[in-house]
Amino acid sequence: METTKEKIKKLTGSKAMIQALEQEMEKDDRIFIMGEDVGKYGGIFGSTTGLYDKFGGERIMDTPISETGFIGASVGAAAAGLRPIVELMFVDFHGVVMDQIYNHIAKIPYMSGGNVQLPIVILTAVGGGYSDAAQHSQTLYASFGHLPGLKVVAPTFPQDIKGMLISAIRDNNPVIFMFHKTLQGLGWMDQLDASLGPVPEESYTIPLDKANVVRKGSDVTIVGVQMMTVKALEAASELADLGIEAEVIDLRSIKPIDKKTILKSVEKTGRLLVVDEDYYSYGITAEISAIVASEGFHYLKAPIVRLAIPDVPIPYSRVMEQYVIPDAKDIVAAVTNMKIV
Amino acid sequence: MSKLKEIVLPEELGEGTESSIVLWYKEPGDSFEEGETIVEVQTEKVAFEVAAPFSGTLKEIKVKRGESATVGQVIAMAEPNL
Numbered sequence: 001m002e003t004t005k006e007k008i009k010k011l012t013g014s015k016a017m018i019q020a021l022e023q024e025m026e027k028d029d030r031i032f033i034m035g036e037d038v039g040k041y042g043g044i045f046g047s048t049t050g051l052y053d054k055f056g057g058e059r060i061m062d063t064p065i066s067e068t069g070f071i072g073a074s075v076g077a078a079a080a081g082l083r084p085i086v087e088l089m090f091v092d093f094h095g096v097v098m099d100q101i102y103n104h105i106a107k108i109p110y111m112s113g114g115n116v117q118l119p120i121v122i123l124t125a126v127g128g129g130y131s132d133a134a135q136h137s138q139t140l141y142a143s144f145g146h147l148p149g150l151k152v153v154a155p156t157f158p159q160d161i162k163g164m165l166i167s168a169i170r171d172n173n174p175v176i177f178m179f180h181k182t183l184q185g186l187g188w189m190d191q192l193d194a195s196l197g198p199v200p201e202e203s204y205t206i207p208l209d210k211a212n213v214v215r216k217g218s219d220v221t222i223v224g225v226q227m228m229t230v231k232a233l234e235a236a237s238e239l240a241d242l243g244i245e246a247e248v249i250d251l252r253s254i255k256p257i258d259k260k261t262i263l264k265s266v267e268k269t270g271r272l273l274v275v276d277e278d279y280y281s282y283g284i285t286a287e288i289s290a291i292v293a294s295e296g297f298h299y300l301k302a303p304i305v306r307l308a309i310p311d312v313p314i315p316y317s318r319v320m321e322q323y324v325i326p327d328a329k330d331i332v333a334a335v336t337n338m339k340i341v
Numbered sequence: 342m343s344k345l346k347e348i349v350l351p352e353e354l355g356e357g358t359e360s361s362i363v364l365w366y367k368e369p370g371d372s373f374e375e376g377e378t379i380v381e382v383q384t385e386k387v388a389f390e391v392a393a394p395f396s397g398t399l400k401e402i403k404v405k406r407g408e409s410a411t412v413g414q415v416i417a418m419a420e421p422n423l
Binding site: 009188 | 363366383407
């Protein structure tokens with residue numbers, strides 16, 4: 001943990017987000033934040049805590065409960081030269097604001113021939129695992145990844161959260177920035193080790209289109225994102241005890257997707273498991289499987305395996321929820337079933 | 342080396358309140374000023390930042406992140422500045 005330079009502080013996911021927002025807002029007064037409870041309350045998942053006291057109500061703006069209204073307003077603000085950041089409290093609430101997102105935000109830059117840029121960041125909390133039921137537990141990575149005109153990112157670890165949020169804010173295109181509730185490191189949720197990590201104090205960027213190999217291995221490639229990356233890493237250490245060396249890729253970016261890193265890994269391992277906290281059908285597991293089947297088929301020694309939430313609403317009941325969300329033991333079972341010798 | 346002093350969970354949180362440690366801003370070996378936030382805790386109702394009661398250097402964390410403590414409980418030991 002000792003570094004040659006200054007010691008790097010450990011922060012939670014939410015503190016990493018706040019640091020990114022604060023550092024960018026200090027530099028650029030065109031940036032402002034709108035959303036429900038983002039002001040004095042600091043965001044229900046702690047993404048804006050302390051910013052209201054620092055920047056005031058003109059730049060950290062609490063809005064009425066109308067996503068249609070404030071995310072719609074961000075389109076006009078961005079077209080007029082500001083750089084709005086809006087928080088869609090739960091991604092599950094996207095339904096009421098989808099026209100603003102996919103007909104306006106995603107398409108105006110294209111339909112104006114690039115003459116109107118919309119540098120908007122939509123922050124949104126995703127994920128389940130804490131009994132919040134079907135309307136507050138989805139990730140919906142694929143629903144946004146499906147739409148042309150949007151960049152969609154979902155970083156896992158605090159260091160990536162800060163660097164990718166700074167990149168998203170500086171990007172002149174609209175970016176959907178998904179943060180996982182469990183990885184925010186909040187006191188009232190389960191406190192995971194993964195939600196605390198070293199975060200450099202200075203400002204830095206991490207690209208919005210690169211996956212990251214978070215564990216090296218030679219027998220099988222496991223691709224995950226956010227909590228599924230965390231579960232894949234847990235599974236990989238259990239697999240190591242069984243003599244199987246798994247390589248774990250943290251996808252980080254849903255769109256654009258980093259095919260190169262995935263294909264390079266599968267070339268080495270010959271086996272692929274994709275694990276997703278989104279629904280099974282038409283999702284990330286299907287997309288990555290299709291990429292590898294069509295561009296890396298000759299690398300494969302075994303059929304591709306997919307783990308995801310079965311096509312059912314996420315249950316409230318803790319035991320039933322744990323059953324539908326892929327866990328480390330499901331990953332271990334899936335990999336051992338591949339019969340690696 | 343001067344004598345170590347206890348840092349306790351402050352009374353402002355309310356008697357009998359159980360708090361979960363959310364984030365230690367300081368690690369053993371780090372110095373801090375009086376009034377500086379050293380740890381963030383979460384009660385059933387609020388997140389609360391605990392300010393350092395004196396200036397000094399953190400020596401030992403007694404209650405780690407994710408664990409809980411009650412008001413008045415010793416959560417860390419520190420060496421005060423002379």
